[in-house]
Amino acid sequence: MNKGPVSQFIQHHYRHFNAAALVDAAKGYETHLLEGGKMMVTLAGAMSTAELGISFAEMIRAGKVDIISCTGANLEEDIMNLVAHTHYKRVPHYRDLSPKEEWELLEQGFNRVTDTCIPEEEAFRRIQKHIYKIWKDADDKGERYFPHEYMYKLLLSGVMKENYEIDPKNSWMLAAAEKNIPIIVPGWEDSTMGNIFASYCIKGELKTATMKSGIEYMMFLTEWYRANSAGKGVGFFQIGGGIAGDFPICVVPMMYQDLEWKDVPFWSYFCQISDSTTSYGSYSGAVPNEKITWGKLDIDTPKFIVESDATIVAPLIFAYLLGW
Incomplete structure (x- = not known):
């Protein structure tokens, strides 16, 4: 592939x-x-609110991502950006805000993520009224799906098209839904939509069993890994730390050690973008070699760590891979 100006700049400088x-x-x-390898990309932090979709959606469409693991926040926040972008509020001076000014943002219906405020009414509530119908329909029929599957149903139904406020080609969730890429969403319950689902369960309007669980996600990932790890194997590209990376990387030692499947290959590429410092007990800041001792990576697995801001680094790496 001929590389474009961004890639040429990166290679030269x-x-x-x-x-x-x-x-x-x-x-x-x-x-x-x-x-011939396949790649898992994991999204932690608030990469969707940082509009990673501008480059990540194209990575998905180009076939350079085979499976995704992300937090519940990243799952929903890409859709929030899709349908409420013009209502977002930037606060460049966020470091100078007083507690009183923070409270005023809350009263105005804004939830702040660093320098970007998500508009609660336009973002959360706009999605809620549609996703509840999908949850309720499954609940009434006794059907069960994963969190990302409900979001795919929402996007592919087209009911929110009239609310799109960005070019849909910049939504990575829409790109993933159209290709039906599997997504692992560990700890979905701590997201806004997870909280909303829990509230309906507490009120008796939905059953908890209507939403498939984290254990079932691990079981699904086990099957997917077994089916896709032949040949070159599956690589692991981790953006940030936390559960989005910790959860899926454990599937290999779980199969090898707990299921005693001795033919399970290790992850065959590993890269983490993180500014977490290496310190005692910090898994997000641990150097890749530590993962060898946990049965996740092999001695010869290509290992990379870029200690920097993922909002800067990830789009540049994606640009290089896309030949931009």
Whole structure:
């Protein structure tokens, strides 16, 4: 693939330290795919609110992502951005806000994520009225689905098209829904939609069993990994730390150690973008080699860590992979 100006700039200027690690990780990802490997991408933090979809959606459409693991927040916040973008509020001076000013934002219906405020009424509630109908329909029929499957139903139904406020090509959730890419969403319950679902269960309007659980996600991931890890294997591209990465990477040692399936291959590529410092007990800041001792990576697994801001690094790596 002929590389475009962004890729050429990266290769010419990014020669040392984290910049060089960025290039090495991108080239490793590219090589992994060229050799027939598959890739999991994990999203922690608030990458959807940071509008990662502008580059990530194209990665999905280009076939460079095979499975995703993300927090419940990233799952819903991409859709919130899709349907309420013009109502978002930027607060560049967020470091200077007083508690009183923070409270005033709440009273105005804004929930702040660093320098970006999500409009509760336009974002959460606009989705809620539609997703509740989908949950309720499944509940009445005794059907059960995963959190991401309900979101796919919502997007593919087209009921929210009239509310789109960005170019839909920049929604990674829409791109994933259209390709039906599997998504693992560990700890979905702590998201806004998870809280809303719990509230309906408490009120007796929905049954908890209507939503498939985290254990079932691990079981699904086990089946998917077994079916897709032949040949070059499955790589692991981790954006940020936390449960979005911790949960899925454990599927390999679980199969090898707990199920005693000795033919399970390790993850065949690993990269983490994180500014978490290496410290005692910090898994998000642990160097990749620590994962060897936990049965997740092999001695020879290509390993990369870019210690920097993922909102800057991830789009650049994606740009390189897309040949921009």
